[in-house]
Amino acid sequence: MANPLAEPLNPLVHEPAPLRNKIMNSLRRAIETGALEPGTRLVEKDLCEKLNVSRTSLREALRQLQAEGILTDLNNRGLTVTTVTRSDAENIYRIRSVLEPLIVEQFVENAPDDEVQALKAHSEVLKKAYLGGNAEEIVASKRDFYDRICTGARNPIAFDLLKKLTLLTSPLRRRSVVRKDRQSQSIIEIEAIVSAILKRDKAAAKAAAEKHVSNSAISALRPSEGDAKASR
Amino acid sequence: MANPLAEPLNPLVHEPAPLRNKIMNSLRRAIETGALEPGTRLVEKDLCEKLNVSRTSLREALRQLQAEGILTDLNNRGLTVTTVTRSDAENIYRIRSVLEPLIVEQFVENAPDDEVQALKAHSEVLKKAYLGGNAEEIVASKRDFYDRICTGARNPIAFDLLKKLTLLTSPLRRRSVVRKDRQSQSIIEIEAIVSAILKRDKAAAKAAAEKHVSNSAISALRPSEGDAKASR
DNA sequence: ATCACACGCTTGTCATACAAACAAACTCGC
DNA sequence: GCGAGTTTGTTTGTATGACAAGCGTGTGAT
Known part of the structure; x- marks a missing residue:
């Protein structure tokens, strides 16, 4: 049997990649x-x-990131990288704690066996x-x-939402990943x-997914530092 | 006692309302x-x-709506109003059926008594x-x-997500609202x-909220017409 | 020290220009 | 008549330059 981790040779979408998309990716990565x-x-x-781009393209990219919530608009004084308050973070984790179980549930419903096997195989890689x-x-x-779970769940809309939500809390998560106890x-x-x-x-998978989010939240929010000014 | 429906005289934010925001609102409304x-x-x-606006401002508004998912990008051939496939719609309702119970739960947790009373009063108006x-x-x-529930829940992020999701299915909902049986x-x-x-x-409120979304979904998806081409 | 004013920086908006992608029409040879 | 290749037109992508308006800050006068 072929290596279940192997990608099925993606169709290689000939993406013209408009400049603004590259800009968005660059900024997203930076954040x-x-x-x-x-x-x-x-x-x-x-x-x-x-x-090294024109203001036109840059501004279009900024507007798009702003709509995603990654950038916050000060009234007439430009954009800043969104500061996630503690309350925001709690809300985000709360949302994730219902969305991720949903995704997992849909994965169980919709993913064909080979994707399940691939997931299993990849979980070993993750463990390593x-x-x-x-x-x-x-x-x-x-x-x-x-990505595998979200793709297998056949719910691209929820996938999208989750990506945006997790990006918002990436500063928190960065700190939490390095914790040894959290890792194990x-x-x-x-x-x-x-x-x-x-x-x-399904039921067990949902419950496990919810538990995972809850614990991530606890770990990420632990420092409990006073939260800064309002977000948006 | 004062009319609980009365708004507390909103602070009247002196919104400079950049042109692009007006454009976005106009397009959103049109959709x-x-x-x-x-x-x-x-x-x-x-x-x-x-x-009657310049291409610059228009394009910035379009990019923002695109990021919200309301507009879909054909590769190099411009934007279209997003066509929600049946599968998309099912996924959206599925997401709502976990998000709205969450919001209602948070409303119960966080809304002060006067907002609860105002909600009750407004529900009578809605009934009428x-x-x-x-x-x-x-x-x-x-x-x-x-709006009242989402505001009272103190979860602006979920509020935002819900607004975007419901806007996507507004074509479906428009048809469903006029149904007498659905109304009662x-x-x-x-x-x-x-x-x-x-x-x-909390538990009862969540359950009721979930039921409401499920039934909305059934009503909105009933026509069961064959779904069109892919969405995005 | 305080107030008012002027200046500079930054964003918001516009007009214009040109390249590139794409679709449709059109032409020419068979 | 018909298909292949070419031309043309439309539309988006990107860049440039310009100017008004908003906001913060520094300066100067009192």
């Missing part, structure tokens, strides 16, 4: 990695020079990444894991999800 | 009311002339609107009802939600 911290002011002219301890690798592997706990939780999925046990 | 049907191609030059049968009035009143059913379901909220009974 995700922490190169742009929450609260940073984004000055159009500076960004144009740094990215956790044990390896390389943060980069963990994050990448976990994202891949999520994550492994257990994920294995619970996978094993329930293998049995096609 | 919501059906003036722009799903699948309609949006040609920049035409819109500029109709709205249903009995009156004027579609415009029903929609407006129902939106107001939802709606009244009952909403009263169930309100009465559970009054008792501050």
Whole structure:
């Protein structure tokens, strides 16, 4: 049998990749990695020079990111990287704690056996990444894991929402991933999800998914520092 | 006692309302009311002339609506009003059926008594609107009802998501609102939600909210016409 | 020290221009 | 008549330059 991890040779969409998309990806990446911290002011002219693009394209990209909630509009004084307050973060985790169980449920309903097998195989890779301890690798592997579940669930809309929500809390998550205790706990939780999925046990899978989000929330929100000014 | 329906004299935010926001509202409204049907191609030059704005501002508004999912990008051939496939609609209702119970739960947790009373009072207005049968009035009143719940829940992020999701299915909902049988059913379901909220009974309120979404879904998806081409 | 004013920086909006992608019409050879 | 290739027109993508308006800050006068 072929390696179930192998991608089915993606059709290679000949994406013309408009400039604004590249800009968006670049900025998203910067926020995700922490190169742009929450609260940073984004000055159009500076960004144009740094990215070497025209103001037109840049502004279109900014508008799109703004609509995604990643950037916040100060009234007439430009954009900043959205600062997620504690209350925002709690709300985001609360939303995730109903959305992710839904996705897992739909995965059980809709994913064909080969995707289930591939997920199982990938969960082993993820586990190894956790044990390896390389943060980069963990994050990448976990994202891949999520992608598989969301794709298998056949609910692209929820997938989209989740991507945006998790991006908003990426500053929090970055701190939480490096915690050793959280890592070993994550492994257990994920294995619970996978094993329930293998049995096609919807209720158990949902419960495991919810537990996983709840615990992530606890870990991410633990520091309990006073929350900053309002968000939007 | 003062009329609990009275608004507390909103602070009247001096919104400079950038042109692009007006454009967005205008387009959103057009889609919501059906003036722009799903699948309609949006040609920049035409819109500029109709709205009497420059291409720059228009394009920024379009990008923002695109990020919200209301507009879909054909590769290099412009934007269309997003066509929601049957599968998309099912997924949207499925998401709503977990999000709305969450919101209702948070309303029970967080809304102060006066907001609960105001909600109760408004539910009577909504009921009258249903009995009156004027579609415009029903929609407006129902939106107001939802706004109160979402605001009271203190979860602006979920509020935002719900607004976007419901806008996507507005073509479906428009057809469903006029159904007499659905209307009387709606009244009952909403009263169930309100009465559970009054008792501050989280579990019952959640259950009632979920039931309401499920039934809305059944009604909206009933026609069961073959779904069109892919969405995005 | 305070108030008012002026200046600079930044965003909001517009007009214009040109390249590139795409679709449709059109032409020419068979 | 018909198909292949070419031309043409429409539409989007990107860049540039310009100017008004909003906001913050510094300066100067009192």
